[in-house]
Amino acid sequence: MKLEDLFKERLEDYQIKVDNTVWEKVNAKKSTSNPSTVKSDNALNKVVKAIKTNATITKGVIAAVSTAALAGAGIIAYNNFKEHVPQTPIIENTDNNSPVNDDITAVITEDTLKTIKESKNKEDILPKDIFAIAEDSVNLDDNWKENRELDNFVIQPSDPVILKAVQHSDTVIKEPHFDTMRTKNDYQIKIKIPNVMTPNGDGINDCFVIRNIEDYPDNKLVIYTGNGKKIYSKEHYNNEYCPQNLQEGTYFYTLTVRINGFKKDFNGVITIIY
Amino acid sequence: MVSENKEIKHIIKLCKKDDPTAKKQLYEMFAGKMAAICYRYLDNKEDVEDALTDGFISVFENIGKYKEGNFKGWIYRIMVNSCLSLINKQKRFVMRENNTFFDKEENVEIDNPERFSSQDIMNALQVLTPREKVVFNMAVIDGFSHDEISQRLNLKKTSIKAMVYISKVKLRNYLINLEQERNRK
Structure with missing residues (x-):
């Protein structure tokens, strides 16, 4: 029986008992997701959520926004954010004792600043107001995709708002039980292919010796001249190629190694010198 | 019905x-x-x-x-x-490309399927890494097309193929081990 059929068949009508609390939650329509995080990939939402869920950060934000308002002229400089990384984050968490996961840096544009300046009591401005403005004007999805590999998230210079979510190195998405490494190592091919041969019969570097190739018997080696003419081809290569009367120059090889149904190609250059 | x-x-x-x-x-x-x-x-x-x-x-x-x-x-x-x-x-894990190339559709067979209960099958899934689990579930059990998975998870189709195959091998090995252990008892 095919594995997939077995899995499909056994799981089709499989049921797991559910706690009554789930129904209560469904009935009460208490969604576990924050309404502002519907677009889960949106970095801005992530920042907003981080701020909303952390009271200490909220305080930090308000304080920092006031500072930003005072330093209004300096803000525009950050529009070329990538070239001019600010030395000190404008918004930072000031309370070191709090268990904070995210530092948040935000740069606010003139429009937003105007709003902040016009309001009499700066403490009245909640971060969500600021970010609500930001949300209207920017769609971060594309940038987020582009930068998702980075720890920092940066909006393009032309955008009206620049936000930077910096995560502490230990909380960066390091996926604790995400063991690609094991999978990779299972199929990692540890061979070492030389790039030089001196087939002059002195017993040193006379043969094309690929280290550890004996561990991967299911392989195929082809060697070409610089013009692309095939001069050697061997399946299950085991370091037998010791050429004679070969001209000095550059040759190419392609080595295909198969292991457990996976295939990996190695291509490269061999230089022959005497 | x-x-x-x-x-x-x-x-x-x-x-x-x-x-x-x-x-x-x-x-x-x-x-x-x-x-x-x-x-x-x-x-x-x-x-x-x-x-x-x-x-x-x-x-x-x-x-x-x-x-x-x-x-x-x-x-x-x-x-x-x-x-x-x-x-x-x-964001517990990031979907990353798997750079292993896999070039054949290979069937993984299970010899005596009647020996495994639904619970065994559920347990078997736990040997997979979280992202393998997602890909395997989508591709094999819930029948999403590779196109759709590739779109949803932002993965190349070759990665998906390779991950499905790795998952199948892992699951088969788990089931074989399970059977052997039971036989020993």
Whole structure:
């Protein structure tokens, strides 16, 4: 029986008992997701959520926004954010004792600043107001995709708002039980292919010796001249190629190694010198 | 089967009118199965309950949009989406390309399938890494096309193929070990 059929068949009508609390939650329509995080990939939402869920950060934000308002002229400089990384984050968490996961840096544009300046009591401005403005004007999805590999998230210079979510190195998405490494190592091919041969019969570097190739018997080696003419081809290569009367120059090889149904190609250059 | 379909249709009709008893009935009909789906994608009870809650809320919110067709498939889809968005939100792992190339469709056979219960199969899934689990579930069990998975998870199709194959090998090895252990006892 095919594995997939077995899995499909056994799981089709499989049921797991559910706690009554789930129904209560469904009935009460208490969604576990924050309404502002519907677009889960949106970095801005992530920042907003981080701020909303952390009271200490909220305080930090308000304080920092006031500072930003005072330093209004300096803000525009950050529009070329990538070239001019600010030395000190404008918004930072000031309370070191709090268990904070995210530092948040935000740069606010003139429009937003105007709003902040016009309001009499700066403490009245909640971060969500600021970010609500930001949300209207920017769609971060594309940038987020582009930068998702980075720890920092940066909006393009032309955008009206620049936000930077910096995560502490230990909380960066390091996926604790995400063991690609094991999978990779299972199929990692540890061979070492030389790039030089001196087939002059002195017993040193006379043969094309690929280290550890004996561990991967299911392989195929082809060697070409610089013009692309095939001069050697061997399946299950085991370091037998010791050429004679070969001209000095550059040759190419392609080595295909198969292991457990996976295939990996190695291509490269061999230089022959005497 | 026919009567069951009729019953579901009737319940759906009532649900569209926001009838509380019908909602409860619908929930009870599907909660167990849906929980099983969530357990396949997620690995702890809290996440499963969150995904389940969100899923059912979205089912009831969108039931007006359901016209006809396979209701089971529709509700399955919503649940899987709910799980995926939870995974996405938590960013517990990043979908990365798997750079191993895999060039053949290979069948993985299981010799005596009758020896494995549904519970064994569920346990077997736990040997996979979280992202292998997601890909395997989508590709093999829930029948998403490779195109769609590649779009949803932002992965290359070659990676998906390789991951499905790795998963199958891991699962087979698990099942073989399980059988051997049982034989020893």
